[in-house]
Amino acid sequence: MTAQKLDGRATAKQITQELSERVAALKERGITPGIATVLVGDDPGSALYVGMKHRRSESIGMNSIQIELPATATQEEVEEVVDRLNADPECHGYIVQLPLPKHLDTDAILERIDPDKDADGLHPTNLGRLVLNVNGPITSPLPCTPRAAIELLLRHDVDLKGKHVVVVGRGVTIGRSIGLILTRRELNATVTLTHTGTVDLASHLRRADVIVAAAGVKHLVRPEDVKPGAAVLDVGVTRGEKIPETGKYKVYGDVAPGVEETAGHLSPNPGGVGPMTVALLMTNVVEAAERAAGIAPQG
Structure with missing residues (x-):
């Protein structure tokens, strides 16, 4: 068996095209969706990631707002920018790029974001709404990475209803929140959340219909841990050795080579x-822009 590739690049391109059409429809109503980023300092990785987001947003016709502050910016200066974006009607969603310089109170800054403009979906209010399942799935922002993982499966016709999903890793970015989405009635999966305290991880993995590997541990999930035909999402990242030719670091996932010979689907x-x-x-x-315009959610 050779696993079907869950191609995130191709699927993201498809979603981008769909978003272009939705943005065009909003513009016909006189609304241009606006995304903003707040970058504090000059971390190369953060700058690269922010630039990628703005190129993507501009390609689908969104308004792109970039705010850059020096690494010496004070707590008050960063909070002033957050307050300004909260009040700006041209900004429908934004992120404060992490990590922030160590002298800043990251939690205080993130909690200051208007929950309705929380593009990452990780504001405490939005996580609370997710726990309570308030007003359905997309009347407030959902965490991006869990939603992305589920969307990747669904768009490759991986049925989740009644399936056993084993999540490896309990980080807030994906592990803690993906189970809340997967167990909603419209998906109806059964979820086991495993972590460093889990006894005999392999036994849990071997029973899984779907594995979401998000621990950030190189090659943690081995071929012998995967049930034949299971869908496997490789989400965790470990930075390895530097590549002399490019100066970049080799990146490893949580899934070991050889899993593609056992799994039915593999990202x-x-x-x-x-x-x-x-x-x-x-x-x-x-x-967020559609909600502001009174347009019914499409998801």
Whole structure:
């Protein structure tokens, strides 16, 4: 058996095209969805990631707002920018790029974001709404990476209803929140959340119909841990050795080589959930603009 590739790049491109059409419809109503980023300092990785988001947003016709502050910016200066974006009607969603310089109170800054403009879907209010299942699935922003992982499965016709999903890793970015989405009635999966305290992880993995590997541990999930035909999402990232020719670092996923011979579906890493996360970030902002325009959600 050779697993079907869950191609995040191709699927993200499809979503981007759909978003372009929704943005065009909003513009006909006189509304241009606006996404903003706040970058504090000059971390190269953060700058690269922010630039990628703006290129994607501009390609689908969104208004792109970039705010850059020096690494010496004070708590008050960053909070002033957050307050300004909260009040700006041209900005429908935004992110404060992490990590922030160590002298800043990251939690205080993130909690200051207007929950309705939380493009990442990780504001405490939005996570609380997710727990309570308030007003259905997309009347407030959902966490981007969990939503991206699920969308990648659904668009490749992986049925989740009644399936056993094993999540590896309990981080807030995906592990803690993906189970809340998967167990909603419209998906109806059964979820086991595993972590560093889990006894005999392999036994849990071997019973899974779907594995979401998000621990950030190189090659944690081995071929012998995967039930034949299972769908496997490789989400975790570990930075390896430096490549002399490019100066970049080799990236490893949580899934070991050989799993493709056992799994029925497998997402590459990179090229799987990562591109989808950016696409779903854009989706959160477009949905926020649609809510502001009184348009019924499409998801």
